[in-house]
Amino acid sequence: MRMADRQIAFSGSPLDRADNLRADPAALAGMMNWKARLLLLDGLMPSIGDDGRIAWGTLADAAPDAELVFLGLDRSEGGEKPCFAAVPGRGDASPRMANPQLWSLMANMEPGDLALYGGARSITDWHARHRFCAQCGEPTQIAKGGWQRDCPREEGGCGAQHFPRTDPVTIMLVEHASESGGRLMLGRGKGWPEGRFSALAGFVEPGETIEEAVQREVFEESGIRVHDVSYIASQPWPFPSQLMIGCHSHALNDDLVIDETEMAEINFYSREDVTAALAGTGPFIAPPPHAIAHQLLKWWIEK
Amino acid sequence: MRMADRQIAFSGSPLDRADNLRADPAALAGMMNWKARLLLLDGLMPSIGDDGRIAWGTLADAAPDAELVFLGLDRSEGGEKPCFAAVPGRGDASPRMANPQLWSLMANMEPGDLALYGGARSITDWHARHRFCAQCGEPTQIAKGGWQRDCPREEGGCGAQHFPRTDPVTIMLVEHASESGGRLMLGRGKGWPEGRFSALAGFVEPGETIEEAVQREVFEESGIRVHDVSYIASQPWPFPSQLMIGCHSHALNDDLVIDETEMAEINFYSREDVTAALAGTGPFIAPPPHAIAHQLLKWWIEK
Numbered sequence: 001m002r003m004a005d006r007q008i009a010f011s012g013s014p015l016d017r018a019d020n021l022r023a024d025p026a027a028l029a030g031m032m033n034w035k036a037r038l039l040l041l042d043g044l045m046p047s048i049g050d051d052g053r054i055a056w057g058t059l060a061d062a063a064p065d066a067e068l069v070f071l072g073l074d075r076s077e078g079g080e081k082p083c084f085a086a087v088p089g090r091g092d093a094s095p096r097m098a099n100p101q102l103w104s105l106m107a108n109m110e111p112g113d114l115a116l117y118g119g120a121r122s123i124t125d126w127h128a129r130h131r132f133c134a135q136c137g138e139p140t141q142i143a144k145g146g147w148q149r150d151c152p153r154e155e156g157g158c159g160a161q162h163f164p165r166t167d168p169v170t171i172m173l174v175e176h177a178s179e180s181g182g183r184l185m186l187g188r189g190k191g192w193p194e195g196r197f198s199a200l201a202g203f204v205e206p207g208e209t210i211e212e213a214v215q216r217e218v219f220e221e222s223g224i225r226v227h228d229v230s231y232i233a234s235q236p237w238p239f240p241s242q243l244m245i246g247c248h249s250h251a252l253n254d255d256l257v258i259d260e261t262e263m264a265e266i267n268f269y270s271r272e273d274v275t276a277a278l279a280g281t282g283p284f285i286a287p288p289p290h291a292i293a294h295q296l297l298k299w300w301i302e303k
Numbered sequence: 304m305r306m307a308d309r310q311i312a313f314s315g316s317p318l319d320r321a322d323n324l325r326a327d328p329a330a331l332a333g334m335m336n337w338k339a340r341l342l343l344l345d346g347l348m349p350s351i352g353d354d355g356r357i358a359w360g361t362l363a364d365a366a367p368d369a370e371l372v373f374l375g376l377d378r379s380e381g382g383e384k385p386c387f388a389a390v391p392g393r394g395d396a397s398p399r400m401a402n403p404q405l406w407s408l409m410a411n412m413e414p415g416d417l418a419l420y421g422g423a424r425s426i427t428d429w430h431a432r433h434r435f436c437a438q439c440g441e442p443t444q445i446a447k448g449g450w451q452r453d454c455p456r457e458e459g460g461c462g463a464q465h466f467p468r469t470d471p472v473t474i475m476l477v478e479h480a481s482e483s484g485g486r487l488m489l490g491r492g493k494g495w496p497e498g499r500f501s502a503l504a505g506f507v508e509p510g511e512t513i514e515e516a517v518q519r520e521v522f523e524e525s526g527i528r529v530h531d532v533s534y535i536a537s538q539p540w541p542f543p544s545q546l547m548i549g550c551h552s553h554a555l556n557d558d559l560v561i562d563e564t565e566m567a568e569i570n571f572y573s574r575e576d577v578t579a580a581l582a583g584t585g586p587f588i589a590p591p592p593h594a595i596a597h598q599l600l601k602w603w604i605e606k
Contacts, residue, residue: 011512019523020562091438093463119510126509129463130437135394137435137442147508160396160432166507168471168546204469205450206429206544207422209314210537220322231534234513241509243471259323 008235009290013115015072015083022145028070031082038062039071039085039120044092046105046117054113062086069123069146071116085120087142091128092240106290118238123147125240126164135160169242170213171201173296174226176251176268183268184300185222185251186284190264197267197277197284199293204245214247222266223257226250232299235292244292248300275301311538312593316418318375318386325448331373334385341365342374342388342423347395347431349408349420357416365389372426372449374419388423390445394431395543409593421541426450428543429467438463472545473516474504476599477529479554479571486571487603488525488554489587493567500570500580500587502596507548517550525569526560529553535602538595547595551603578604 021027037056040047047055062068066086074081106114123146133140133151136158140149147164151157174185186197202217204210211229218226226249235244258266269277269284274297276282287293324330340359343350350358365371369389377384409417426449436443436454439461443452450467454460477488489500505520507513514532521529529552538547561569572580572587577600579585590596 122509132437132440134433134435134437137440164509166471166509204546206425206467206469207539236510243507
């Protein structure tokens with residue numbers, strides 16, 4: 001089964017990004033009319049309507065001085081509705097999975113709503129945390145329908161252009177072959193709840209390929225050398241804006257040297273263990289369905 | 304043949320990033336001794352020694368107030384030499400492929416030197432262009448051996464932490480099946496030299512998977528819908544700091560609707576055309592060997 005055929009949470013946005021319109025100020029201005037929809041956010045939190053769907057208002061619901069991001073065109077109801085989101089006053093300084101209210105809202109969202117909210121959250125949060133020029137320190141201005149910020153020379157800036165961030169992160173299954181079949185290496189990060197295990201993960205750094213990042217991260221955290229790294233699937237993760245790149249790899253041995261600054265525990269689990277964990281009856285607590293690690297574990301037991 | 308087995312330019316750095324040392328100020332300070340090596344850069348340009356290798360000096364060659372980035376440990380000569388690079392006064396405002404002197408130097412570099420230079424260039428350029436806090440506009444300070452910048456509260460900053468950027472870019476082969484075998488869709492960007500064609504490419508945006516980014520970019524630039532997107536190989540690209548994600552996909556048809564704001568021409572080429580182009584005798588000028596597009600074309604004619 002191809003992973004691309006599975007539903008990856010936060011993917012599958014129904015909007016057409018219509019990025020050709022971003023560079024067309026007249027077209028952008030023309031879309032900011034009574035037909036335009038504004039994604040209703042409370043800061044960065046979604047608003048849910050009585051029908052259980054994410055709630056939309058009109059541009060009149062935005063503050064008069066709000067910066068607006070053009071999310072794309074919604075053609076789901078036949079017409080072509082321009083969709084916007086307003087940049088909140090402040091971003092999320094610690095965008096962890098530790099917001100129970102948000103997770104309970106997201107658990108009930110339709111996949112398309114979840115993808116749309118996730119993408120809108122990433123980009124509005126980026127604006128809220130990037131109001132100044134990193135090159136010269138002057139205030140910047142929103143540009144290109146919210147897909148750029150400019151440091152204006154005419155107001156004493158340096159003229160630099162800034163673009164939204166998407167940070168690639170590798171997340172990897174590490175399989176060790178044994179006589180009784182392959183076992184999967186999973187870790188519990190420092191500070192995670194007792195029993196919660198997932199795939200190791202880490203940011204891709206300047207100067208390395210995806211495969212090199214996988215090999216480096218696994219070795220750093222576990223002391224294990226891996227080979228035959230292969231790509232499985234990817235996921236946009238909106239806390240704040242990662243591109244999760246899911247891979248599989250083979251361990252040369254199982255001699256763990258755990259990096260205790262990052263990891264609390266690392267264990268190897270059999271196919272039966274992982275199957276049971278995904279069913280909620282296993283020797284460890286599996287990552288939640290929204291996380292690509294959950295889908296990678298499913299892929300592994302089915303392959 | 305697995306693409307991972309090919310030599311991808313800018314990959315294969317011989318340094319151990321030793322990232323556990325970055326968070327250890329005492330260890331970092333201890334490495335800044337007479338054994339430490341400083342990558343000699345002229346701004347962002349490499350220096351080449353009489354032996355044709357990239358040139359190294361000692362920390363005494365850095366300006367007294369230079370910010371130093373810890374690149375990693377070099378164990379190639381048996382010992383364990385800490386390697387650093389100094390942040391230049393200014394970054395590269397237009398990091399295009401338009402610097403003939405740099406390209407002629409890089410053409411003669413050993414693969415390991417090229418990878419090391421590329422990674423060092425990306426991170427020192429990032430520091431040079433990110434000396435201020437994007438959240439509050441105050442000056443930031445280098446931290447964690449150069450893998451972070453902090454906005455210090457004690458000096459009036461907001462306490463934000465900033466990390467080097469790596470921007471994921473999809474670059475994709477688009478194949479259209481025909482009775483005489485598959486043909487590849489390649490494009491000439493606006494402003495490119497006459498006859499130069501390459502794979503289409505574009506940044507992955509917040510809120511989309513790699514596969515969604517491929518489908519969106521191809522449709523935007525060519526009007527072609529693609530399916531069955533598969534990952535082939537990746538490359539770190541240091542102008543300024545992209546992660547090139549090479550993919551293959553299948554076109555549903557060949558009815559081009561060219562985005563004339565981005566592309567000058569798009570054509571379909573046969574296996575014979577691409578083979579001839581890679582040999583320098585084709586109907587188009589192929590991308591240079593340093594570019595992952597070149598390796599993707601080679602992969603395609605050999606598969």
